[in-house]
Amino acid sequence: MREEISIHEAAxxxxxxxxxxxxxxxxxxxxEVDSNPRIIQRAEQRLVQSLNSKAGREQKSDDPYIEFTSFxxxxxxxxxxxxxxxxxxxxxxxxKRAEIFFLQETESRLVQIAQREFQWKLNAQMxxxxxxxxxxxxxxxxxxxxxxxxxxxxWKLVNKRLINGYVLLRKSETARVLRAALEKMLERDIKKIxxxxxxxxxQVYETLAEKVxxxxxxxxxxIQGEIAPDAFPPCMKVLLTKLxxxxxxxxxxxxxxxxxxLNIGMDADSIxxxxxxxxxxxxxxxxxxxxxIAGKRGxxxxxxxxxxxxxxVRLCVEPDKAExxxxxxxxxxxxxxxxxxx
Numbered sequence: 001m002r003e004e005i006s007i008h009e010a011a012x013x014x015x016x017x018x019x020x021x022x023x024x025x026x027x028x029x030x031x032e033v034d035s036n037p038r039i040i041q042r043a044e045q046r047l048v049q050s051l052n053s054k055a056g057r058e059q060k061s062d063d064p065y066i067e068f069t070s071f072x073x074x075x076x077x078x079x080x081x082x083x084x085x086x087x088x089x090x091x092x093x094x095x096k097r098a099e100i101f102f103l104q105e106t107e108s109r110l111v112q113i114a115q116r117e118f119q120w121k122l123n124a125q126m127x128x129x130x131x132x133x134x135x136x137x138x139x140x141x142x143x144x145x146x147x148x149x150x151x152x153x154x155w156k157l158v159n160k161r162l163i164n165g166y167v168l169l170r171k172s173e174t175a176r177v178l179r180a181a182l183e184k185m186l187e188r189d190i191k192k193i194x195x196x197x198x199x200x201x202x203q204v205y206e207t208l209a210e211k212v213x214x215x216x217x218x219x220x221x222x223i224q225g226e227i228a229p230d231a232f233p234p235c236m237k238v239l240l241t242k243l244x245x246x247x248x249x250x251x252x253x254x255x256x257x258x259x260x261x262l263n264i265g266m267d268a269d270s271i272x273x274x275x276x277x278x279x280x281x282x283x284x285x286x287x288x289x290x291x292x293i294a295g296k297r298g299x300x301x302x303x304x305x306x307x308x309x310x311x312x313v314r315l316c317v318e319p320d321k322a323e324x325x326x327x328x329x330x331x332x333x334x335x336x337x338x339x340x341x342x
Contacts, residue, residue, distance in 0.1 A: 011064035012101045014071035015094070015186060017116055023072060033073055034198035042066050043073035044204050050093035051086065051211065077205055080195035083212045084303055085219075088187055095183035102175035107135045110174055118142070118181050127168055129161055136174045137166035146181040148312035219333065227264055231335035233328045234317045235310055236260050246277035252305070252313050255293065259304040260328055262294050304328050 010019040033039050071094075078087050102110060107124035114120040121139035128134075140162060147155055161168040169177065197205050232240065239257040242249060249257070254275075261271050268290045275286045288297065295301030306327050310316040 007064045007068060011067035013098065013113070014068050015098075015182065016113075019068070023068075028069060030073070030076065030201060031198050033069060034200045036066075037200065038063070039066050039070050039073060040200055040204055042070035043077065043201075044208065046070060046074045046093070047077060047086065047090060047208055048211075050089040051215070073201065075189075076193065076197070077201070077208060079191045079193045080197065080205055081209050081212055082192065082300060083216065085216060086208075086212050087190070088306070091183045091186035094186055095179045098182055099175050099179040102178055103172065107171060107174075110136070110171070110178065114138075114174075114178060118146075118178075118185075121166075122174070123166070127163070129168065132161075133170070134161070134168035135171045136169045137163065138169055138174070138177065140165055140167050143167040143177065146177045146184075149180050149184070149308040219329070227266060228332075228336050231332050231338075233331040233335075235315055236304075236328055236332075238317055239315070240274075243274045243277065246279065248279055253315055254289070255302075256304045256310065256315060256328075258290055258293050259302045260332075262290070262301075263303055263329055264332060268294060268296075307331075 005016075005018040005022050007022075010016075010022045013019055014023075074090065078090055102113070105113070111122050111124045114122040120142040122142070123137045124135060125137055126133065126135060127137065140157065143160075144157060147157070150156075153159055157167070195205060195209070196202075229237075229240075236257060239249065239253055242253075243257065258271055261274075262268070268287070271290050272283070272287055275281055275290075276283075278286075291297050293302045304327075305313075307316060308326075310328070311319045
């Protein structure tokens with residue numbers, strides 16, 4: 001028998017398994033939502049807020065139904081626009097919003113959320129060690145999966161207290177790890193849908209798509225032009241050196257360096273020449289992969305993985321600094337601007 005969920009709970013955690021079932025039971029369509037301007041306005045607010053890092057306090061509705069349904073309208077808009085830049089910003093904003101609610105929950109309630117949404121081995125058990133009080137125990141395998149985005153020394157497993165394979169956490173730390181897992185989940189929840197919405201939602205879609213495109217174009221102008229190898233992030237310098245030396249690269253490493261070089265303005269033929277030195281080089285396959293990443297063989301042009309992901313797949317060469325950098329293209333942009341000013 002399925003557990004019941006209130007509209008207030010669904011509004012707090014619209015991404016949860018039970019909230020998704022609740023939405024299915026309501027059987028709400030975008031066509032019905034299109035006649036409710038408050039839901040559409042709130043969905044637009046969610047996305048604009050996530051895009052604008054300098055925005056003030058988040059706007060929200062006091063109506064839980066509007067909060068709940070606006071999440072799914074926002075998600076549909078993101079899927080329609082297809083921008084990873086927007087998706088990452090939205091995932092971060094929604095995860096931060098959820099963390100506020102996590103901190104308000106009881107210790108046992110956090111266990112329920114962790115077990116249901118992420119299948120974690122998390123227990124609520126008060127433990128005193130060395131004068132410190134911990135509220136939760138999380139199995140180290142689950143901790144490692146979630147903590148890949150953390151680069152501060154205090155989050156490293158060697159600096160955490162373990163008992164029988166479980167990492168001891170304070171409540172605030174449990175909430176922070178849950179937030180990291182949620183952000184990763186939302187970022188990867190990609191569905192490709194046609195951008196063909198009912199009229200009022202379509203209008204918001206077109207406005208947002210234009211805003212995202214302008215932001216992306218401005219960013220692209222700042223990173224393209226004459227290529228500046230000195231401004232490359234350390235990870236890309238290492239991958240480029242390996243390419244030039246004819247050393248084999250993993251699939252994700254090839255994707256990362258290819259996407260990076262394409263985004264800073266290198267043409268496909270020049271990148272193909274770099275790959276010719278690889279021991280397993282096949283021109284037809286390499287060209288197809290390069291053109292696919294460039295968006296010439298599909299509707300999506302890819303950007304390189306974030307710094308956090310590069311850390312998780314062990315391609316980051318300075319993991320202790322990755323938290324400050326966030327993305328290889330942002331690093332290149334800042335270093336390029338700094339070099340030009342000099």
